[in-house]
């Protein structure tokens with residue numbers, strides 16, 4: 167199965183993608199994580215893209231496209247989280263010979279909810295895993311560290327920029343997939359378990375369809 171996840175910043179794409187990957191045995195590729203890791207490791211890609219990520223702007227497709235293609239090459243089952251974010255990227259993905267998407271999952275969350283969630287979001291200072299709520303005290307479920315911090319690009323002015331970029335560049339991608347009969351819209355409001363139950367049911371139905379040919 168091949169999926170992409172689209173939604174505004176703070177919709178819960180990363181959490182949903184990680185759970186989908188475990189539940190359905192998919193490779194999880196998050197372009198945001200990939201770029202944050204490259205920046206933390208000080209690679210050439212990280213150096214080239216850090217200023218875009220810090221400002222909440224999109225990294226140019228000329229830089230990111232080949233990286234994504236390289237990571238996905240040979241993978242039959244994947245969930246792509248945070249890509250595509252523009253029509254250009256959607257068309258690039260569609261043209262990759264090994265990509266044949268089963269669905270584009272659109273996690274819909276209203277703007278006021280997004281602002282509230284991002285203000286409260288904390289990530290593990292050691293590995294970047296997203297916390298369960300604000301002011302975490304428990305150990306990170308992924309790496310065991312106990313230091314939590316706000317994500318650098320969750321500052322209010324950067325959130326405003328990321329949301330504006332989303333409305334301008336990424337909303338057309340939703341219509342692109344709707345027009346191709348691939349859009350699977352999920353209500354992203356409510357708590358994590360509620361959202362996950364909706365996602366799991368929708369994707370399980372899709373996987374069932376897949377099995378039946």
Ligand code: AMP
Pocket residue numbers: 175197198199201218219220222223224225226230247248249250251255319328
């Ligand atoms: P995310 O973790 O998905 O919110 O992504 C964090 C940041 O990484 C974004 O604000 C962009 O600067 C950059 N980024 C992630 N995915 C893409 C993409 N598909 N195209 C361009 N920039 C991206």
